[in-house]
Amino acid sequence: MHPAPSVIVFTTLSGLGFGLLMFLGLGFPAVTGWVAFVFFAIAYALAVGGLMASTFHLGHPERAMKAFTQWRSSWLSREGWCAVIALLVMAPYGAGLVFLGETYTALGLIGALFSLLTVFTTSMIYTQLKTIPRWNMKLTPAMFLSFSIAGGALLAGQVNAAMILLAIAALVQLAYWKQGDEAFANSGTDMGTATGLGSRGTVRAFEPPHTGTNYLLREFVHVVGRKHAAKLRVISFVLAFVLPILILLISPHHFGALIAVLSHLAGIATSRWLFFAQAEHVVGLYYGKR
Structure with a gap:
């Protein structure tokens, strides 16, 4: 995929934002006043900012x-x-903490649940x-949820x-890469099944369907070199998991936590790039790209 x-x-x-909202809804950290305002401002900025960014990929945003x-x-x-439910429910919950110093536990639990459901539905x-x-x-x-929960705990x-959650997310990431690398071959899809001509023998493309590019090639076919992907995997794994854990072990205070968050953010962004770039759409078979 492109x-x-x-x-x-x-x-x-959005994963980080809703992960933080989940922890805030569960009462972690137990903050009120302006400190709570800062936490909720960060959570909403990440969650809403991520959702708004997604609209830029819509073919017709006016139909959203x-x-x-x-x-x-x-x-x-x-x-x-x-x-929408998560954001609307967490708003009065956050207002209670910021302006009244009150904890509306029921609202927090509902907001936490829908924050997690948002990541799952994504x-x-x-x-x-x-x-x-x-x-x-x-x-x-499992990967989306583990990343969100680990990132939320960090924030x-x-x-x-x-x-602990970063270590679990790291294991999920490794398992995802391993199973994902074998997924296309294990799916049993090839040129024969794609064209319906497999029963006649081995099917291969004589030449590309057309000489120019098109929407399918732009959106669904993106080839990443193995060496390039391997390097990016190492970079993303170190930045997202290894470095934040080491920083938290050495310097768990504010400055160290900030560096850990920034490292994790950069690592997750790299992992997400690979998530899309390495996604092999079966339509690529028609163009000899798989």
């Missing part, structure tokens, strides 16, 4: 509101509803696509929990 910057920003920032009517069949619609937008075997597996939502200043 790694559009808007979608990378969306999945990176219509997506809310398709919640029975569309994960995109369900994501929209969960995000992941299901990609998981449901059988045409992209690398995404069409159970580890995809919430839950040092001990963050180190």
Whole structure:
């Protein structure tokens, strides 16, 4: 898949934002007043900023509101509803902490639940696509959720929990890469099944369907060299997980936590780029790209 910057920003920032909202809804950290205001401002900036970034990849942004009517069949619609509910519920919960010093526990728990559901529904937008075997597996939502929860713990200043959750997210990432690399081959899809001519023998492309580019090639076919991908995997893994854990072990205070957050953010963004760039759409078979 073509790694559009808007979608990378969306999945990176919204995951962190809703992860932080989840922890705030659960009461971690237990803050009130202006300190609570800062935490909620960061959470909303990340969550809303990520959601707004996603609209830049829509072919017809003016039709975005219509997506809310398709919640029975569309994960995109369900994501929209969960995000709106989470943001609306967390607003009075945050206002109670900031202006009244009151904790509305029920609202916090509901907001935390829908924050987590927002990340899950986002992941299901990609998981449901059988045409992209690398995404069409159970580890995809596990990766989205583990990244969001670990990042939320890091932003919430839950040092001990963050180190454990980052380690879990790192293992999920490794498992996702391993299974994802084998997904296309294990799907049984090849030129023969794609064209329906496999029963006649080995099928190969005589020449490309056309000489110029088109929408399918621009959006669904993006080839990344193995050496390049391997280097980016190492960079993303170190920045997202290894370095933040080491920093938290050495300097768990404010400055160290800030560096850990920035490192994690850069690593997750790199991982997200690979998530899209390495996604092999079966349409690439028609163009000899797989």
